[in-house]
Amino acid sequence: MKLWQLDLSQLKQIKIKDYILRFFFGGAISVIAALIALLTNGRIGGIFMAFPAILLASLTIINREDGKHKAEEDAKGAIIGALAFVITAIVLSLTLQVLPGMLALFLALVIWLLCAFGLYALSYRSGWLRVRKQQPAQTFGDRRHS
Structure with a gap:
């Protein structure tokens, strides 16, 4: 897979x-x-x-x-990215108060990577983010009778 x-x-x-x-x-x-x-x-x-x-x-x-279907799939990926971004922003705002700047940024980067890939994998496995094959639109002359 x-x-x-x-x-x-x-x-x-x-x-x-x-x-x-x-x-x-x-x-x-x-x-x-x-x-x-x-x-x-x-x-x-x-x-x-x-x-x-x-x-x-x-x-x-x-x-x-x-088409709309592909745009919807990309929007779902953006939701995952936004969630990872929010978590990272929270971690960064808290760690900048207690850690040196570069260390806080490095920690935020690690958190972002873990969140982004982790949320992506969970969403993919659950089927929420699975890209489905889009059927091509039928034209008037391309209709097949069953």
């Missing part, structure tokens, strides 16, 4: 406009978060820095290119 597979050949299929869209979303959200942090305080700005700008752009592109 494969939990995941890396296929770099698909990188050639990404269009330049898709990269631009991701760059625009990510940059716009980063600027907005920085402005919010300047106008209020760092904690509120930090909340907006966690906004998944790239996720929104990617899901839009996936939905357009591969």
Whole structure:
């Protein structure tokens, strides 16, 4: 049973406009978060820095290119990533008070890796994150009679 597979050949299929869209979303959200942090305080700005700008752009592109089903599957993976991120942020906020910065960051990285891969494996084994084969849409001339 494969939990995941890396296929770099698909990188050639990404269009330049898709990269631009991701760059625009990510940059716009980063600027907005920085402005919010300047106008209020760092904690509120930090909340907006966690906004998944790239996720929104990617899901839009996936939905357009591969359909709603594939976008839903990627969104489920993003939920797992977000949970791991929240756990990591909590650990980091607590450990920065008692450990040197680099050690706290290293510990947070280890926690993130354990949480992300652990939650992914649990979700995959439970069937919640299993990618199902999508049936191709039938066209009018392609209908088969049983």
